[in-house]
Amino acid sequence: MNFLRKKLDDLKRPFGKGKKWEKYAPAINAFDTLLFVPNHTTSTGAHIRDAVDLKRTMVTVIIALIPALIYGIYNTGYQHYVQTGEAFSFFDAFIHGTWKIVPMIIVSYLVGLTIEFIFAIYRGHDVNEGYLVTGLLIPMIMPVDIPLWMVAISVAFAVLIAKEAFGGTGMNILNPALTARAFAFFAYPTYMSGNKVWVSEASNIDGISGETILGTLAAGGNVNYSFFEMFQGSIPGSIAETSALFVLIGATILIATGVGSWRIMLGSFIGAALVGFLFNLWGANALMSFSWVNHLVVGGFAFGVVFMATDPVSAAQTNKGKWVYGILVGVFCILIRVFNPAYPEGVMLAILLMNVFAPTIDHYVIQENINKRKKRWASALKTK
Amino acid sequence: MSVDIRIRRGAKIYLKGESEKILSEASPSKTFALKPNNFFGIVPRLMVKEGDKVAKGAAVFHSKKDTRILFTSPVSGIVKEVIRGAKRKILKIVIEQQEGDIITHKVPPSNSFDRESITEVLLKSGAWPFIKQRPYGITADPDLIPKAIYVSTYASAPLDVDFQFLLKNNKEDFQSGIDILNALVENPVVLSIDAAFSGFFEKIKGVELLRIKGPHPAGNVSVQIHKHMPINMGEKVWEVRPEDVVNIGKLFADGEYSAQRTIVVAGESVLNPQYIKTKIGALLTAVTDIAGFDKSQQNRFINGDVLTGKEEASDGHLDFHNNLLTIIPEGNHYRMFGWLPFIDNKIPSLSKTSLSWFFGKKGFSVDTNMNGEKRAFVVTGEMEKVFPMDIYPMQLLKACMAGDIEKMEALGIYEVIPEDFGLIDYANTSKIEAQEIIREGIELMIKEV
Numbered sequence: 001m002n003f004l005r006k007k008l009d010d011l012k013r014p015f016g017k018g019k020k021w022e023k024y025a026p027a028i029n030a031f032d033t034l035l036f037v038p039n040h041t042t043s044t045g046a047h048i049r050d051a052v053d054l055k056r057t058m059v060t061v062i063i064a065l066i067p068a069l070i071y072g073i074y075n076t077g078y079q080h081y082v083q084t085g086e087a088f089s090f091f092d093a094f095i096h097g098t099w100k101i102v103p104m105i106i107v108s109y110l111v112g113l114t115i116e117f118i119f120a121i122y123r124g125h126d127v128n129e130g131y132l133v134t135g136l137l138i139p140m141i142m143p144v145d146i147p148l149w150m151v152a153i154s155v156a157f158a159v160l161i162a163k164e165a166f167g168g169t170g171m172n173i174l175n176p177a178l179t180a181r182a183f184a185f186f187a188y189p190t191y192m193s194g195n196k197v198w199v200s201e202a203s204n205i206d207g208i209s210g211e212t213i214l215g216t217l218a219a220g221g222n223v224n225y226s227f228f229e230m231f232q233g234s235i236p237g238s239i240a241e242t243s244a245l246f247v248l249i250g251a252t253i254l255i256a257t258g259v260g261s262w263r264i265m266l267g268s269f270i271g272a273a274l275v276g277f278l279f280n281l282w283g284a285n286a287l288m289s290f291s292w293v294n295h296l297v298v299g300g301f302a303f304g305v306v307f308m309a310t311d312p313v314s315a316a317q318t319n320k321g322k323w324v325y326g327i328l329v330g331v332f333c334i335l336i337r338v339f340n341p342a343y344p345e346g347v348m349l350a351i352l353l354m355n356v357f358a359p360t361i362d363h364y365v366i367q368e369n370i371n372k373r374k375k376r377w378a379s380a381l382k383t384k
Numbered sequence: 385m386s387v388d389i390r391i392r393r394g395a396k397i398y399l400k401g402e403s404e405k406i407l408s409e410a411s412p413s414k415t416f417a418l419k420p421n422n423f424f425g426i427v428p429r430l431m432v433k434e435g436d437k438v439a440k441g442a443a444v445f446h447s448k449k450d451t452r453i454l455f456t457s458p459v460s461g462i463v464k465e466v467i468r469g470a471k472r473k474i475l476k477i478v479i480e481q482q483e484g485d486i487i488t489h490k491v492p493p494s495n496s497f498d499r500e501s502i503t504e505v506l507l508k509s510g511a512w513p514f515i516k517q518r519p520y521g522i523t524a525d526p527d528l529i530p531k532a533i534y535v536s537t538y539a540s541a542p543l544d545v546d547f548q549f550l551l552k553n554n555k556e557d558f559q560s561g562i563d564i565l566n567a568l569v570e571n572p573v574v575l576s577i578d579a580a581f582s583g584f585f586e587k588i589k590g591v592e593l594l595r596i597k598g599p600h601p602a603g604n605v606s607v608q609i610h611k612h613m614p615i616n617m618g619e620k621v622w623e624v625r626p627e628d629v630v631n632i633g634k635l636f637a638d639g640e641y642s643a644q645r646t647i648v649v650a651g652e653s654v655l656n657p658q659y660i661k662t663k664i665g666a667l668l669t670a671v672t673d674i675a676g677f678d679k680s681q682q683n684r685f686i687n688g689d690v691l692t693g694k695e696e697a698s699d700g701h702l703d704f705h706n707n708l709l710t711i712i713p714e715g716n717h718y719r720m721f722g723w724l725p726f727i728d729n730k731i732p733s734l735s736k737t738s739l740s741w742f743f744g745k746k747g748f749s750v751d752t753n754m755n756g757e758k759r760a761f762v763v764t765g766e767m768e769k770v771f772p773m774d775i776y777p778m779q780l781l782k783a784c785m786a787g788d789i790e791k792m793e794a795l796g797i798y799e800v801i802p803e804d805f806g807l808i809d810y811a812n813t814s815k816i817e818a819q820e821i822i823r824e825g826i827e828l829m830i831k832e833v
Contacts, residue, residue, distance in 0.1 A: 005718055033757060037722035040754040041715050045817045046691045046809035047684060048712070052735035053756025055723035057763060057813055060737050063725070126757055170760030170814075257725065258736040261765065317764040318776065366779055370794040380616040 008032055026120040030127035058129040060259045064250035065136055065240075065307065071233060072240030073097035076144050079236055080200040083208040100200055101239060104139035107148050111155045112138075119164050128169035130176075130313075131159070137177035137307060140240035141300065141348075142184065143197040150188055154180040174355045175314045178304075178348055185348070193344075198236035210236035213298045214337060214344035217286045230297045241303035244296070251306040260310040263319060267326020268305040268333070272296060275334040287338045301333055304347035314355040318365040325361055329354045388579065389611045391598025393772040395734050395807060397542045399690070400747040401712075403650045403657040405549050410647075410662035413670035416459050417701035418444055418477045423455070423513055425522035425830060428474050436463045441487035441509060441641035444477055452526060456510025458643030458663045460484030476701070479665075488639040494560070497567040499529075506632070509641040513704065514628035518609065518621040520826050521801035530622040532613065533569050535562070537585050537626045538578040538596045540603030541689035541806070543650040545707045547626045548583040550646050550659060554630040555584050561633030565624060566590050576608050600691075601772065606804045610773045615799050625705060647702065649675035651690075651711040652749055653683045666702050671709060682714040684752050691806030692819065715753030723756065731755060734770065734811045759814040767818075770807040775799065777808060781818055784825030789832055792825055802826070 012032065015025040032038070033055070042049060077093025112135045113127075120127040138155055158180035163172045185192045196202045199210035213223050213235060225235055233243025241247070254260025276292025283289040296302065309315060309329050316325035329350050336346030343349060420428035427448040432438060440460040447453040459481045467476040489509050492501045503526050506512045515524040515533075524530070537547040551558055565573050576594035577585045586593065594612060596602050605623045615621055624632070627646060634642035643664040650657040655676035662670055668685060677683060686693035687703040690710050694703060702709065722728050725737040732748040733740045740748070767777040775796035783791040805818035812818065 004720075033723075036718040036720050037753070037755060038757065039716045039718050040757070041684075041752040042754055045819045046806050047686055047693065047695070047710075047752050048690045048732075048750045048810060049753070049755045049815065050735060050811050050813075051722075051728060051731035051733040051738050051740065051755050052811075052813050053723060053815065054759045054762060054813055055756065056725050056735075056737050059723065060725050126759075128759060130762070168760065170762050256736065258766075259763075312764045313762055315764075317778065319765060319768065322765075366776055366795070369774065369776060372774075373794065373796060376614065377616040377618075380619070 005036065008035070023124075024121055026124070026126050027117050030117070030120070033126075055129050057259055058132050060257050061133045061254065061307070062136060064253035064260070065133075065140065067246040067249045068240045068243060068303065069101075069136070069140060071243045071246040072140060073101050075233060075242055076100050076200050076239060078234060079198075079210060080208070083199050083202070083210060084205070096200065100144055101139060103148060104142065104146075104151050104239075105136060107151050108138045108155050109135045111152045112159050115156065115159045115164070119168065123168070125168075130163075130169040134158070134163075134176045134180075138180045141177065141181050141238050141303070141308075143192060144200045144239055145197050145203050146184065146188075146191050150184055150191060153187075154184040157183045170313055172313055173359075174352055175308050175311045178308055178352055178355075181348055182352060198238075212237050212344065214287075217290055218341035218344040220286055223290075227294060227297070230294060235298070237298075238300060241300040244302040247302040247306050251302075254306065254310065260306065261312070261315065261322050261326075263322040264310045264315055264326035264329070265305055267323045268301075268309055268330035269296065271327035271330025272301060272305075272334050273330070275331050279334065279338055285338075287341070295334055295337070299337070299345055300347045304333075304351055305329065309351050309354070314358065316358040316361045316365075318362050321358070321361045321365045324365075325354055325358055328357070386593035386595055387612060388595045389576075389597070389602075389608060391596070391602035391607060391611070391772045393769055394540075394599035394601055395770050395811070396540070396599040397732055397810075398744055398747045399542045399652065399712075399732075400749050401650050401652040401654050401657050402543055402747065403545075403648045403659060405546070406656075406658040407549075407552075407646070408658055408660050408674050410660045410666060410670040411673045412481075413662065413666035414481060415464060415667060415701070416457070416461075416479050416481060416663065416665040418455055418457070418479075418665055419701070419703065420445065420455075420474050422704040423447075423523050425520065426453070426513075428455070430466065430474065430477070432463045432477075434463050434466055437461075437484065438463060438479060439485035439487050441489075442485075443510065444479070445474070447523070450526070452507045453512055453523060454507060454510050455513060456487075456641055458641075458665055460486065478701075486640055489635075489641075491636045491639050494563070494636070497564060499568055502564055502567050502636075505635070509635055511628075511632055511635050511641060514624055514631060516623045516705075518606070518615055518623065518801070519798040520830060521623075521803075522830070524622050525620070528620055530569055530620045531615075532571055532609075533565050533573045533622045533624060534576065534605050534609060535565075535573060535591075535624050535626055535629055536576045536596075536603060536605050536608060538576055538603045539707075540598075540600040541691055541708075542600070543648070543708065543710055544603065544689055545648045545659075546581075548578075548581060548585065550648070550707065551626060551630060552584075554627075554633075554644075557630045557633035557637065558626070559588055559633070560636060561624075561629035561631070562588055562591055564632055564636055565629065569622070574608075574612065576605075598772070601770075601804060601807060604804055606800055607772055610775075610799055617793070617798060619798075625707070627707060628705075645702065646707060647671050647709050648707060649709045649711070651686075653678045653681070653711040653713055662702070664702065664704055668696060668698060668700055668702065668709065671702075672698070672711070677711050678713075682716070683711050684714050686710040686712070689806075690750065691810055692803040713749075713751045715751030717751075717753065719753075735766075735813070754815055756813075756815055758816070761814055761816065763813040766811060766813060767808045770811050771804070773799065773804075777805070777818070780825075781805075781816070781821050784821050784828075787825075787828055789829065792829065793833075797822075797825060797829060 077096035162179035
């Protein structure tokens, strides 16, 4: 370790204060701090600090994403081979999925991190860890057959417009990963919906097609999957969102480590279940009579609520606000699914909509606190 | 009369190096120092110059705004040095102890205490700065009658003092100090005690007792005021530390300015952590000679606790108000892959991304490493967990950063002082310097309002 440390210190010398490459220090520091927690000591404020930092928090989210990612890779291969009718083993499916998905992840990280590094150097601050999560999320919520250049453009749009334009990490209004998906959805609709995009190679091989469950329902079709298949996730859909089971494992990690807000997750769950149940009672069309339990396990609902709605920057920030925000995400998700068949996947739009309203929700929660204080002041004046 | 206050949100951090219940005498301190920085909001005007002879209790400087507020020498001697910083700001006035005069004040007899005569003695003797005023934690304004005076004997910060033991030989002086403070305020002095161990404080007469239960920052006076009678706009509340109540009691017993200070020397680097009796502004070495510390490593000396104290050089002087000197190792080392969750669990952490809760039974070793880098506000909800007031801490911090006075006021700036954000400094993921932000916010309030 000491040897490595010395090598790094030698390497960093030209990036030091007043040296030739000082401007590029954020870039080299990003790599250095990935290896070592720096030797900085406290100078103002508390003399001791908690072991937690943003890197640790973000890495915890990545760990929570991994079960869903691995299942997504497997399911990509599984859907492909089931459709083609070829005989296949577990590993065949896995290898097929890996060849499809790993390049998407590499493209997402390359494009996104390049932009992040350029902005860090330009602004003279350290590279924030937020993109490590965003960069993994973006490929996980795309259809498997989307061309790599579209991934690249969506990433660039999300990082530049949704994040850096607002001032970088911590300042964005919209969740960057969902912004990337929304961009792709509206810019390249034929690659983001229909029955030719959800199964690997469906766009190239005529014999293959596969519509998502919500898509089928919206078109008035019948769904032939059992609840267990939907829960386990062996259904067509965006890469890593199909399995409610593996998303739940991720949710357990996020809640146990306190990184993801259980209030938002539970709130969304309650909101969606309630509205789903009410529509079941109404039951005017296929989407309305689709059981509320099934609504919770199909589509991106579980994935969106666990990994995207809980993004602390774009969600509501007060505890009360998180309940309201969570419940409304759930409510709007089912409303959009049922009333607007053009967008069968409601959760993306529901979260983006609530991202916009999160500051308003917080405003009213804070205002309640302020009003309480001012009332107290007024009554104190009266008694005097 | 007593009120129970139970605090739930907060954190007790157990550190190694807790003090033994031993009371020793300090070794003689060659020099003593007064530091204007210890008195938030005071702009000093020097009344002596280098080489002047000063008596014990003689004024060294006064407040520029209110010339009646004097800051006096804890010992007799000569002014050895006036140390100045940038823009000639006075940092420290060093007095070399020598045999010399003692100033005595004529004190009113205990049966005829009245506000004016007490205020006059406190001001002239230099005991007035023992009284701090809320909002803002500034030196009290002698012209006003506060809503209440709070004395907290419950110290909840890491390694903090047990006032029950610290003041065990000063019971009478403590009672007479309380009697004197009672003459300055309409309602009885509010005395807060540890609900678990009350001891002689319970028998103090003429006070309203608050029994406090709960983790740090339950011992902070801000939290106690907030739960008891929150400060409204325009109201002023005073605060006196327990040993200074004793100092006031002693002043009125013999007319001499009393600068007694019992220091707990604690922390992992300390060899024999214990209580040591000395005087305000003494050399650190006067107490560290007795307690000893590990000289084989680089240490940080902190006047106060690890969350809110001020760094001091090992040959520096004690501060005016603190009863605690913490010595912990510096943390200027690298940790390979230390940012992975569940790695380095020996570092105390309130986050569940660490297993430290499992390892801390016997107290944690800590050092001064930042354990990460500064980032923008990202994680939400973690500040509220260690902030037991009905105030939104993150929103208040943002209002201070933006310098939005109206918002700061509405969000509760009158009810907090920087030290209340010590745990937030410690616990927040983005390593935001909350105490510094609040201090700057309060400075802005003082300037503008």
